Amino acid sequence: MKETTKELIKSKIRTIPDFPIKGIMFRDITTLLKDADGYKIIIDDLAQKYKQMDIDIVAGIESRGFIIGGALAYKLNLPFVPIRKPGKLPGEFISQEYSLEYGTNTLQIHKDAIKTGQRVLLVDDLLATGGSAKASIDLIEKINGIVKGVAFIIELPDLGGSKVLSNYDIYSIVEFLGE
Numbered sequence: 001m002k003e004t005t006k007e008l009i010k011s012k013i014r015t016i017p018d019f020p021i022k023g024i025m026f027r028d029i030t031t032l033l034k035d036a037d038g039y040k041i042i043i044d045d046l047a048q049k050y051k052q053m054d055i056d057i058v059a060g061i062e063s064r065g066f067i068i069g070g071a072l073a074y075k076l077n078l079p080f081v082p083i084r085k086p087g088k089l090p091g092e093f094i095s096q097e098y099s100l101e102y103g104t105n106t107l108q109i110h111k112d113a114i115k116t117g118q119r120v121l122l123v124d125d126l127l128a129t130g131g132s133a134k135a136s137i138d139l140i141e142k143i144n145g146i147v148k149g150v151a152f153i154i155e156l157p158d159l160g161g162s163k164v165l166s167n168y169d170i171y172s173i174v175e176f177l178g179e
Helices: 003-011 036-050 064-076 131-142
Strands: 014-017 025-028 057-061 080-083 093-100 103-110 119-127 146-155 170-175
Touching: 003 036, 003 170, 036 064, 036 146, 036 170, 057 064, 057 131, 064 080, 064 119, 064 146, 080 103, 093 131, 103 131, 119 131, 131 146
Parallel strands: 057 080, 057 119, 119 146, 146 170
Antiparallel strands: 014 025, 093 103
């Protein structure tokens, strides 16, 4: 993606200070999503990047990963698998707890969401510390899926998430450094 397009995408992402707690600079993609051209640009960019990759399923992390992952799965003509917060999945599931920059949380996936050996692209809106992405990868691998890539709209490199995910192919559209 051209640098001017990246700057356009960054300009459509709103920053909300002290959310959800004091000291956090929350990168809000709702302002990007409500811009049809901006939304199209990010989905097209991700589709272009992954259309030739041998992927069987797109998985998205609740909740903003659903918005990106669902649209991307549709564009790539692939199924979509949600990775959810507790209490949202009916049927049999497995859980994984993780840490984030302001606490802990748990994610879950259906035990039958991915067949053994299926190749998965994991999608979310933002890579910060890497906690939710790593927990999602652990869930996918526990049910014998193969993580082929991990994609984000935004990366916050100063928070070290790419180091946590260094064994995986990571792609992010834009970065916010030291902000």
